[in-house]
Amino acid sequence: MERLGIAPSKKLGQNFLVDEQFLDWLAKYSGLKEKEPVIEIGPGFGALTVRMLAAGVRLTAIEFDRKLAGYLREELVPKGLTLIEGDACKTDYESIYGPDVDFRVISNLPYSAGTVIVAKLLDLPLPPREMIVMLQKEVAFRFAAHPGEDEYSALTARIANLYHTTIVKVIPPDLFYPRPEIDSCIIRMTRKEDYPSFALRKILSRLVRVSFAHRRKKMFRQAASVFGDELVELAMNTAGVDLDIRAERVTPEQFAVMAQVLIDKGVQ
Secondary structure, three states: OOOOOOOOOOOOOOOEEOOHHHHHHHHHHOOOOOOOEEEEEOOOOOOOHHHHHHOOOEEEEEEOOHHHHHHHHHHOHHHOOEEEEOOOOOOOOHHHHOOOOOOEEEEEOOOOOHHHHHHHHHOOOOOOOEEEEEEEHHHHHHHOOOOOOOOOOHHHHHHHHHEEEEEEEEEOHHHEEOOOOOOEEEEEEEEOOOOOOHHHHHHHHHHHHHHOOOOOOEHHHHHHHHHOHHHHHHHHHHOOOOOOOEHHHOOHHHHHHHHHHHHHOOOO
């Protein structure tokens, strides 16, 4: 960092993993396979990157920081890394390996953008086969929350329809430089074999977003403001959801049933 004139950016959520033993564990835990397509977001100085390259994966890294990208281009691109210098929140992920190629995401995600990045990946026609990512502990627990819990959200419902989600390990601050003020967490999201179609997921996303717009208000009135009273009443009745319920108590599966009713009735 001194050589490159770099200071960690709070704005970019830069907290670099520096514990070699943990990095070795994470690479082993990820079960890396030779030539498999993997995307790493926010590689920093490449501490995890070098381990994935050593395992022989087809690795593409996305780095926003210009100086870090320059360092990676000099040090790791010659060793097989494909580097994209840009904003992971705006990257065209389908173009990296092609729209029909299954890939995994293995990353210590930038804390400032982790939620936005995961949400963007959920919107892909073919979402990642698996994501093993590090996030703030509170965000990771939100991703894995259940209906009725305070952490349960629109994004939780979207994730649960696509992935089996596991909290792997809580990570203390002393494994990073600089030390964050909060714990971090490794979360593993493995795509379900029977995950919903792209068309259903688009409607599902609209439905959960409007339903959770005001958590303390009843879901029916909020959803009806977008889809209409009759359609929402039919969808909720079909899913076995009480019209007086709040979104935080509706299961991901019930949201999917409602989304399918909306599609069947011509909503696009």
